[in-house]
Amino acid sequence: MSVLIVGGDYVTSFKHHISTQNYARVEHWNGRKKGFNKRQIPNETQLVIVICDFVNHSLANSVKEKANRDGIPLMFCHRSVNELKDKLNTHQTDEDCCCRSFCEAKSQFQKLH
Structure with missing residues (x-):
């Protein structure tokens, strides 16, 4: 499974936490250049995380529109890894999860590895 992180300059702690959650690949866009809009x-992306503190409104809206169009779950969080942990845990345990396909794919991935 692949995760895309949008925003932030130093996301090592985010990458580390995501990799411990059995995600295969983490891609990072810092969003500093105009071309990121x-x-x-990427096609294999299963989850998009936007770090709100480090992106402008046009990039956040662009990523949100693309993720919604492709049916990819989207999370907005601040620069706190603890907030990311809470949101990931909530999405895993929530029965009415807006990203049920993501949660199911993650559980299948965990069974395989």
């Missing part, structure tokens, strides 16, 4: 979300 035109980038396409």
Whole structure:
């Protein structure tokens, strides 16, 4: 499973936490250049995390629109790894999860590895 992190300059702690949650690949866009608005979300992406403190409104809206169009779950969080942990745990245990397909794919991935 692949996760895309949008925003932030130093996301090592985010990457470390995500990799401990059995995600295969983490890609990071820092969002500093104008061209990031035109980038396409990679096909294998199963979750998009936007770090709100470090992106401008146009990039956040662009990523949100692309993720919704492709049916990819989207999380907005601040620069806190603890907030990310809470949101990931909530999505894993929530019965009415807006990203049920993501949660199911993650559980299948965990069974395989």
